[in-house]
Amino acid sequence: MAVNIYDTANQLEQELRGTKEFKELQAAYTTMQANESAFNLFKEFQEIQMQLSQKQMNGEELTDEEVQKAHDLADKVGNVDEIKTLMGKERGLNQLMNDLNQIITKPVQELYQG
Amino acid sequence: MAVNIYDTANQLEQELRGTKEFKELQAAYTTMQANESAFNLFKEFQEIQMQLSQKQMNGEELTDEEVQKAHDLADKVGNVDEIKTLMGKERGLNQLMNDLNQIITKPVQELYQG
Ligand SMILES: [Ca+2]
Numbered sequence: 001m002a003v004n005i006y007d008t009a010n011q012l013e014q015e016l017r018g019t020k021e022f023k024e025l026q027a028a029y030t031t032m033q034a035n036e037s038a039f040n041l042f043k044e045f046q047e048i049q050m051q052l053s054q055k056q057m058n059g060e061e062l063t064d065e066e067v068q069k070a071h072d073l074a075d076k077v078g079n080v081d082e083i084k085t086l087m088g089k090e091r092g093l094n095q096l097m098n099d100l101n102q103i104i105t106k107p108v109q110e111l112y113q114g
Numbered sequence: 115m116a117v118n119i120y121d122t123a124n125q126l127e128q129e130l131r132g133t134k135e136f137k138e139l140q141a142a143y144t145t146m147q148a149n150e151s152a153f154n155l156f157k158e159f160q161e162i163q164m165q166l167s168q169k170q171m172n173g174e175e176l177t178d179e180e181v182q183k184a185h186d187l188a189d190k191v192g193n194v195d196e197i198k199t200l201m202g203k204e205r206g207l208n209q210l211m212n213d214l215n216q217i218i219t220k221p222v223q224e225l226y227q228g
Pocket residue numbers: 036040
């Protein structure tokens with residue numbers, strides 16, 4: 001390759017750090033982390049989500065108890081301002097990442113549609 | 115932003131088209147597509163895979179019949195040279211895409227590990 005594609009990926013990474021979306025996510029995370037009870041709840045929620053998505057990826061059905069526990073935690077999490085704000089910023093960054101990903105994977109999408 | 119991050123993503127997309135990995139995938143796809151029976155089998159396999167991963171994402175368990183059908187198709191597909199070659203090239207491109215993705219998502223990974 002004439003240009004090293006990894007250099008461009010690293011450039012994109014640096015630029016991502018400078019976006020409004022990333023900076024706001026970073027600020028929201030720091031604020032959330034500074035509140036111990038919010039941070040503990042957030043970590044618990046993350047762990048449950050990881051466990052359940054792991055099970056789903058393995059093709060295992062979730063038990064009613066697991067679904068209930070995830071819903072209960074989601075309710076709790078939705079009542080903590082610091083986490084609500086963080087999740088809003090996650091959605092903002094995800095939107096940006098999806099847009100970028102859409103662009104980057106275009107060659108492959110086109111190939112498989114053709 | 116001083117630099118438009120979308121410009122960089124578009125640059126990455128253009129560079130991706132020029133990589134050995136993408137060009138070889140493209141060539142393998144064209145060869146596979148030119149063989150009608152290989153292409154038909156490939157499309158059938160793709161469709162089944164999409165249906166099953168959709169079910170899994172919905173948290174539904176796969177029936178034994180579905181798992182069997184997917185295995186049978188995978189066996190058939192594994193015996194068609196054009197598709198075997200294509201799949202090898204898919205693995206090559208996936209490796210590259212994963213590497214790039216690892217770089218680009220580093221800021222977010224770091225934030226959530228911190
Ligand atoms: Ca504590």
